[in-house]
Structure formats: structure tokens, C-alpha cells
Amino acid sequence: MDHLAKLTNWMMNDGRCSGDPVKIVSHFCTSLIDAGVPLWRANIGQRFANPLLIAWGVVWTPEETETYDVTHEITLTDSYVGSSFEYILEHRKPLHKSLRQLDPKTDHISYLEFAEQGGTDYYASLLYYGDGSLHGCTFVTRDRDGFLPENLEMIEAALPALSCAMEPITMRKSSKGLLRTYLGDGPSEAVWNGTIKRGERTRIEAVVMFSDLRGFTTMSDTASKEHVFEALNGYFDVVVQSVEENGGDVLKFMGDGILSIFPISDPVGRAEQCQNAARAAQDAMAGLAALNLGRNQAGQPPLDFGIGINVGHVSYGNIGSPGRLDFTVLGGAVNVASRVEGLTKTIGHRILATAAVAAAAPDFFSSCGSYAIRGLPDEMELFAPIEVSD
Numbered sequence: 001m002d003h004l005a006k007l008t009n010w011m012m013n014d015g016r017c018s019g020d021p022v023k024i025v026s027h028f029c030t031s032l033i034d035a036g037v038p039l040w041r042a043n044i045g046q047r048f049a050n051p052l053l054i055a056w057g058v059v060w061t062p063e064e065t066e067t068y069d070v071t072h073e074i075t076l077t078d079s080y081v082g083s084s085f086e087y088i089l090e091h092r093k094p095l096h097k098s099l100r101q102l103d104p105k106t107d108h109i110s111y112l113e114f115a116e117q118g119g120t121d122y123y124a125s126l127l128y129y130g131d132g133s134l135h136g137c138t139f140v141t142r143d144r145d146g147f148l149p150e151n152l153e154m155i156e157a158a159l160p161a162l163s164c165a166m167e168p169i170t171m172r173k174s175s176k177g178l179l180r181t182y183l184g185d186g187p188s189e190a191v192w193n194g195t196i197k198r199g200e201r202t203r204i205e206a207v208v209m210f211s212d213l214r215g216f217t218t219m220s221d222t223a224s225k226e227h228v229f230e231a232l233n234g235y236f237d238v239v240v241q242s243v244e245e246n247g248g249d250v251l252k253f254m255g256d257g258i259l260s261i262f263p264i265s266d267p268v269g270r271a272e273q274c275q276n277a278a279r280a281a282q283d284a285m286a287g288l289a290a291l292n293l294g295r296n297q298a299g300q301p302p303l304d305f306g307i308g309i310n311v312g313h314v315s316y317g318n319i320g321s322p323g324r325l326d327f328t329v330l331g332g333a334v335n336v337a338s339r340v341e342g343l344t345k346t347i348g349h350r351i352l353a354t355a356a357v358a359a360a361a362p363d364f365f366s367s368c369g370s371y372a373i374r375g376l377p378d379e380m381e382l383f384a385p386i387e388v389s390d
Helices: 003-018 021-034 072-076 084-091 109-116 149-183 185-192 216-222 225-245 270-297 332-347 355-360
Strands: 041-047 053-060 065-071 095-098 121-128 134-141 201-213 249-254 257-264 305-321 324-330 351-354 365-371 380-385
Touching (some): 003 021, 003 149, 021 041, 021 053, 021 065, 021 149, 084 095, 084 121, 084 134, 121 149, 201 270, 201 332, 216 225, 225 249, 225 270, 257 270, 270 305, 270 380, 332 351, 332 365, 351 355, 355 365
Antiparallel strands (some): 041 053, 041 134, 121 134, 201 257, 249 257
């Protein structure tokens, strides 16, 4: 079996099934070297659908192989503009360029950097996937003769096999990224693992945190849509970052409300998650202060929101119609968290927690009295954050 046939067979079988991009790219590059291609560096770039990242990839050198991510912002910088990746994706054809006698004033910085490291020749080409998407790959050699025509023919002949091995990984990363973005960590993992039937649910214990933006109806009626969306996104950024950095999971946005949970499991107990939720609420308020400082400087009115925290058992799973499902938590603990948050409008505290939460996080809360909770027969003692004196 010749080098190309052997490489293709491995890519379409072992490589495709491995799910390991580092292993795939490493094997691809070393196989090309065995076939006589004088590789020094390869970069296999993959574009995918993700609101935070526009691409990811694998860089191979004889010393190491590592993955990287590309944010949307990078495509606006000199790192991308004028690069070989931009060229091949725009013109839909390969690029072959000598790295000798470069012009620092006109040649892209990447060519100059590779030449400084001993690179002599550069080749960029395309990967074609079954969904019609295009992806890029680049190759650099230090050989004094550069890439010979037969080297480039070998690379091109091997690229369909590389596409076969890499496409499933890119599709999985894209799907998982979108699921996580729209559903959150826990629900996305559950859906990915097959929890997709209507009514399929799990009973779990969790700390439930509900937050709600103040004056949103008035803002929607009086402010421009641009300012409304800007305010919502700023508010969401503050709360989501605070929740995720403290081990919670944002389940959904409900208009101007945010439902988050901190699941309680054997490794992470009730006290720890109640404390994590308390920290998240405090961090959110600190983030609100910073957000309002910027809004004030921009001549925008300040934002305010309330947070209610409760702990208890909830049903965690799918609801909806056969063709349109939602992943959420339901139960009395959720309802109480929402109604406790509603009392922040009248009690005078932006953060309120139930006695069960305060008992698990005594250093965070102190009693602020008992109050009637809609839907409950008796008053409930509520707790506000302990004021920290200077």
C-alpha cells in the first residue's frame, strides 16, 4: 500500500473514529513527511457556528501539536486581514508563496515571522466539507528547495482524507457550542446525552436564583430599541458572568428575568452551593455598579435589578409540544425564588434569600423579618446580605 492510500485509509477509519484533532493532525503531518513532503509547520483551521468563536484549529510542528481558538474580533485585526486564510476563503483557491525576498511593507506579518524562523516556502489550501462549508489549512517548509510540485500534489491529494477525519469533530464542536449557548451547561449536556423526550425529567436538589430587571416596561415604552437591547445585554452580561464564575448554570432568559440554578450533588453540597449563589448575587451587584458607572458616563440612566434565592427540590427536564421543547426546572422552590425576588421591590433589599439558604450560608445573610409570600399560607422569614462595614 502506497503512502497516500495508507494515509487515506487511516484518516477514514481510525482518525475519523478517534475524535481527537491533535492525533489526527499529527498523524497527517508525519505521514506527509514519510511520503517525502518536507513539512516544518502546518495549521489546520476550522470555521464553525458559535457566537463567541468564529473558528478553531490545530497547529503542528515537529516539537508539539496544539489547538487554538479564534474569536470574532480577531478577524478585524491585522492578524487576519491580508492573511492567507482570508485570501483562500475569499478567492476559493490555493495560495503558493515563497518566503524569500519578502517586502516588510507589503507582505503579511505571518510570512515575515515564518521567514525569520527559517521558513522558505508557504502553501495554503482549502478543506471542503459535506455541508458546503470551506475551511483552511496552511503548510510551511524550511527546505532550501521549497515545496516541489510533487509535494503540493501530495498535499492536495491527501486533503479529502483530512476533511473526512476532521469534519465530524468540527460538527460536534459546533453543535455542542450552540447547545451550550442557548440552553446552558447542564441542559446542553443532558440534551447531547439523549434527554430529548417530552416529559423526560429528573428530580434534583438545587439552589434557585431568580433575577429581574427594574423598570423594564417603562424603558421599553420610552427608550429606543437600540438602548433597550444595549441595557438588556449589559444586565445579562453582569448576571450570567457572576453565576457562571461561581459554579451556577443560567437556564433561561424570560424577558428581563433570568433563571439560574446551582445543582447540589455529592461532590458539591448544599452549603457550598448556597454560598456560591450568595457570592454570585453579590458579584452581580458589584458588576451592576460598574455597569452603571459606564452608563452614567455615556449619559444613560442607571439600571437596577432584584435577586431572590431559594433552595429545594425541583423537576429538571423537557416540557413543550412534540415539535418544540424547552429545558427548564419546575417546582415550588422555583416559584418561591421568583416571589421572593418580587419582594425586593418593596422591602428595600436588592437581594433576598429564604431561611434554608441563610442557614447554609450564615456568614452571608441576616434576618430582615417575616413576610407574606403569595401562594403560601404562612409568612416566611427572609434574609438580606450582611452589610460589610469599612
